[in-house]
Amino acid sequence: MTRTVHPPKLVPGDRVAVVSPSAGLPALFPRPYELGLHRLRTVFGLEPVEYPATRKMGATPGERADDLHAAFADPAVKAVFASIGGDDQITVLPLLDRELIRTHPKPFFGYSDNTNLHAFLWNTGVVSYHGGSVMVELGRPGAMAPLTAESLRAALFTTGPYEVKPAGFWTDKARDWADPATFEAEPETRRGSGWTWVNADRVVEGRSWGGCLEIIGRLLMADREVSHDPAVHDGGVLFLETSEDMPSSDEVFHTLRNMGERGLLQRFSALLMGRPKAWSFERPNSSEEGARYAAEQRAAVLRALKMYAPDTMAVFDVDLGHTDPQVILPYGGVIRVDGPARRIIVTY
Incomplete structure (x- = not known):
């Protein structure tokens, strides 16, 4: 197994790269992007650095790989943030210089299509951080969610254990980034109902792996950045979540079934399943429809x-x-899932 490296932590005043390894959506929606940059500066005391393809829609895989190489190789840059996700980052992976990134490890933040890069970093032996995109979490209308800001700050600046807590209030609804009124107030939220535990009679502590379920499925199909030796995940913690594409319960089951047939699913000792996003502009579900979607997804996971x-x-x-x-979860770092105590503790 590749030796795992925890990149150095940041201090206020550090420079951080902002790249678009997937879609160059900062070019189309500058308002949330600029707000995210502003919060990097004012909330976290960091100085963002942009690259040629950061604000470029339609950048080639080569251009995006060049930006990543420049960000990781620059000794003045201390972390790398994805502006947002997309749907074709898998085409960037073959162009990445694994040795360059291995010898210049830095914290990488992103999720969704950035699961591709997280899996690449996992195989490279570099711990990364799942979550915290510039346009969505940092560019949230009104203010950053306190739970998000707290965990992002801990992941950036601290080491050691951090206890994950259930959200008291949450939402899965989005508003139109093209409408200036969107940014005049925080999103409306609903009260959370906590976590649901299954087989919670033990304590599991292991190295994490996973990400966006749809992207994991594509990596499996392409046979890319998923180890051919499932034993590397023995005793690990799998975490999965689904995107605004809102895959059907059948698709969720089929992806997990494929992981099982590959001998992969059964290697993990614990699974953290993200709260499903059950609303999109294309499918604006009612609360009842969203609850039904979430229940069907949970049943599919339990079936697998x-x-x-x-x-x-x-x-x-x-x-x-x-x-x-x-x-924010450490990707490739240690997560402790304490069933009897109903606690989840990550190590940043």
């Missing part, structure tokens, strides 16, 4: 676990993905 990993401990509705607020 029953088939391949019936003893795995599972926690549902963890705020780790495309819903708001979002907790």
Whole structure:
């Protein structure tokens, strides 16, 4: 197994790269992007550095790889943030210089399509951080969600254990970034109902892996950045979440079934399942429809676990993905899932 490296932590005043390894959406929606840059400066005391493809829609995979190489190689840059996700980052992976990135490890923040880069970094031996995109979490209308800001600050500047807590209030609804009125107030939220635990009779502590379920499925299909030796995940903690594409319960089950048939799903001792995003502009579900979607997804996950990993401990509705607020998880770092105490503790 590749030796795991925790990149150095930041201090206020550090320069951080802002790149667009997937879609160059800062070019189309400058308002949330500029707000995210502003908060990097004013909330976290960091100085963002942009690159040629950061604000470029339609940048080639080569241009995006060049930006990543420049960001990781620059000794003055101490971390790398993705502006947002997209849908074709998998085409960038073959162009990346693994040795350059291995010898210049830096904290990388992003999620969704950035699961591709997280998986690449996992195989490179570099711990990264799932969550915290510039346009969404940092560019949130009104103010950053306190739970998000607290965990992002801890991931950036501190080492050691950090306890993840359920969100007291949350939302999965988005508003139109093209409308200036969107940014005049914080999103409306609803009261949270905590986590749901399954097989919570033990304590699991292991190295984490996972991310956006749809992207994991594509990596499996392309046979890219998923180890051919499932034993590397023995005793680990799998975390998964679904995007605004809102995959059907059948697709969720089929992806997990494929992981099971590959001998992968059953290697993990615990699964953290993100709260499903059950609303999109294309499918603006009512609360009742959203609850039904979430229930069907949970049933699909439990069905797959029953088939391949019936003893795995599972926690549902963890705020780790495309819903708001979002907790930052170490990707490749240690996560402790304490079933009897109903606690989740990550190590930043």
